[in-house]
Amino acid sequence: xxxxxxxxxxxxxxxxxxxxxxxxxxxxxxxxxxxxxxxxxxxxxxxxxxxxxxxxxxxxxxxxxxxxxxxxxxxxxxxxxxxxxxxxxxxxxxxxxxxxxxxxxxxxxxxxxxxxxxxxxxxxxxxxxxxxxxxxxxxxxxxxxxxxxxxxxxxxxxxxxxxxxxxxxxxxxxxxxxxxxxxxxxxxxxxxxxxxxxxxxxxxxxxxxxxxxxxxxxxx
Amino acid sequence: xxxxxxxxxxxxxxxxxxxxxxxxxxxxxxxxxxxxxxxxxxxxxxxxxxxxxxxxxxxxxxxxxxxxxxxxxxxxxxxxxxxxxxxxxxxxxxxxxxxxxxxxxxxxxxxxxxxxxxxxxxxxxxxxxxxxxxxxxxxxxxxxxxxxxxxxxxxxxxxxxxxxxxxxxxxxxxxxxxxxxxxxxxxxxxxxxxxxxxxxxxxxxxxxxxxxxxxxxxxxxxxxxxxxxxxxxxxxxxxxxxxxxxxxxxxxxxxxxxxx
Numbered sequence: 375x376x377x378x379x380x381x382x383x384x385x386x387x388x389x390x391x392x393x394x395x396x397x398x399x400x401x402x403x404x405x406x407x408x409x410x411x412x413x414x415x416x417x418x419x420x421x422x423x424x425x426x427x428x429x430x431x432x433x434x435x436x437x438x439x440x441x442x443x444x445x446x447x448x449x450x451x452x453x454x455x456x457x458x459x460x461x462x463x464x465x466x467x468x469x470x471x472x473x474x475x476x477x478x479x480x481x482x483x484x485x486x487x488x489x490x491x492x493x494x495x496x497x498x499x500x501x502x503x504x505x506x507x508x509x510x511x512x513x514x515x516x517x518x519x520x521x522x523x524x525x526x527x528x529x530x531x532x533x534x535x536x537x538x539x540x541x542x543x544x545x546x547x548x549x550x551x552x553x554x555x556x557x558x559x560x561x562x563x564x565x566x567x568x569x570x571x572x573x574x575x576x577x578x579x580x581x582x583x584x585x586x587x588x589x590x591x592x593x594x
Numbered sequence: 595x596x597x598x599x600x601x602x603x604x605x606x607x608x609x610x611x612x613x614x615x616x617x618x619x620x621x622x623x624x625x626x627x628x629x630x631x632x633x634x635x636x637x638x639x640x641x642x643x644x645x646x647x648x649x650x651x652x653x654x655x656x657x658x659x660x661x662x663x664x665x666x667x668x669x670x671x672x673x674x675x676x677x678x679x680x681x682x683x684x685x686x687x688x689x690x691x692x693x694x695x696x697x698x699x700x701x702x703x704x705x706x707x708x709x710x711x712x713x714x715x716x717x718x719x720x721x722x723x724x725x726x727x728x729x730x731x732x733x734x735x736x737x738x739x740x741x742x743x744x745x746x747x748x749x750x751x752x753x754x755x756x757x758x759x760x761x762x763x764x765x766x767x768x769x770x771x772x773x774x775x776x777x778x779x780x781x782x783x784x785x786x787x788x789x790x791x792x793x794x795x796x797x798x799x800x801x802x803x804x805x806x807x808x809x810x811x812x813x814x815x816x817x818x819x820x821x822x823x824x825x826x827x828x829x830x831x832x833x834x835x836x837x838x839x840x841x842x843x844x845x846x847x848x849x850x851x852x853x854x
Binding site: 520524525528531534537538540541542544545548549569573576580584587588591592594 | 679731734735737738741742746752755756759760762763764766767770771774775
C-alpha cells in the first residue's frame with residue numbers, strides 16, 4: 375500500500391515536472407549528433423559502432439538523472455518521514471527505484487531504437503536492443519538508488535556518483551552492448567541476455583538493502 | 595585460544611592498538627628494506643635471462659608483487675569495511691582508510707610497470723585486455739572509496755561508515771567485474787606463477803626473487819598501513835585523553851614522579 379502510494383507520488387511529481395522525463399532523451403539526441411560530425415557520416419563506420427553507442431548513450435543519459443533520486447526527498451525532509459513512519463527502508467528504496475525506472479528507464483528504453491536508426495543499426499538487432507535495455511534499465515535505476523543514497527548530502531556529488539557507479543555498471547555494459555553486437559554479427563544473443571538477467575536479479579535483491587544502509591548512515 | 599581472543603580485543607581498542615603496533619613499526623620497515631634490497635639485487639643481477647624476453651622480463655619482480663598487493667589490499671579493505679560497518683570498530687575504520695591509498699598506489703604501479711613492459715613486448719603501451727581493464731576498474735573502486743570518505747570531511751565517522759559500505763559493495767562486485775571482463779579475448783599471458791599449471795616460471799632462480807619481493811611488499815604494506823592507521827586514530831580521537839598521554843608519553847613517568 376505504502377509502496378504503491380510512494381511510487382504514485384514520485385511518478386506524478388516527475389510527470390508534472392516533465393523535464394525529468396525528456397532531459398535524458400534530449401541528451402541522447404545531442405550526443406548522437408556528435409558521432410557523425412566527428413567520425414564522418416559514412417553509414418558503414420556508424421553501423422560498426424552503433425551497438426556500443428546506443429548502449430553507452432542509454433547508460434549515460436540515465437546516469438545524469440541518478441543524482442536526484444533521493445536529493446529532493448532528503449532536502450525537504452521526506453526521507454526523515456519515511457524513517458520515522460517506520461516504513462521499511464529497503465522497500466522505500468525499492469519504490470524510489472521503481473518510480474525512477476517508470477519515468478526514466480522506460481522512456482530511455484523506448485527511445486533507444488530512434489538512436490539506433492540514426493546510427494544505422496542493422497535491422498535484425500532492434501528486438502535484442504529493446505530486450506537488453508528492458509533487463510538493464512531496472513539495474514540502472516536500482517544501482518542508481520545506491521549511488522544517490524551515498525552522495526545525498528554532498529554538494530555537486532554528480533562526479534563522485536559516476537566514480538562510484540561506473541565500476542558496478544561495467545559488467546552490465548559488457549553484457550548489454552555485447553548482446554546487441556552479437557545480433558549485428560548474426561549470432562545468438564541468448565548467453566549475454568541470460569547474464570544480464572542474472573545481473574538484474576542480483577541488483578534487485580541487493581541494491582535496496584545497500585541503498586537503505588546508506589540512507590540510514592546519512593540520516594544518523 | 596583465550597590469549598588470542600584477548601589479544602584480538604586489545605587490538606580493537608584504539609589506545610592499545612596504538613601501543614601494541616608502535617612496537618611493530620620498526621621491525622616491519624627493516625624487514626621490508628632488507629627483503630626489497632635482496633629481492634631487487636637477486637632479481638636484477640643474478641636471476642637468469644628469459645629465453646624469449648631477454649632482460650625485459652625482469653620488470654615482473656616489481657609488477658607481479660604489486661599486482662598481488664593491489665588485490666590482497668582490496669580484500670583487507672573489504673573485510674575491515676565489513677568489521678567497521680557491522681561492529682563500528684574505530685580500529686577497523688582506521689585500518690580500512692589506511693589501506694586504501696596504499697592499495698591505490700600498488701594498483702597504479704601495476705598499471706604503469708605493465709605499460710612500460712607492454713611497449714617493447716606487445717608493441718603498445720595499452721591494450722584493453724581483461725586483466726588490464728579489471729585492474730583499471732579496481733583503481734576506480736579504490737578512488738571511489740577515497741572519494742566518498744573525503745567528501746564527508748566534517749564527520750569522519752560517518753564518512754568511514756559510508757566508505758565501508760562502498761568498499762563492501764565493491765567487494766561483492768569485484769568477482770562479477772572480473773569475470774565479465776574476461777569475456778574479451780586476451781593477449782595477456784596466464785598467471786606467471788602456479789603450482790600445478792603447465793606454463794609459468796619453473797626456474798627456482800627466477801621464482802626466488804619474485805617471492806622475496808612479494809614478502810617485501812607485504813612487510814612494507816604492514817609498516818605503511820600501521821603508520822597511517824595510527825595517525826588516523828590520533829586525528830579522529832584527538833580529544834581523548836589517551837592521545838595526550840601517547841604523544842607526551844615518554845616523559846610522563848618522569849615528570850609525574852618529579853612533580854609529585
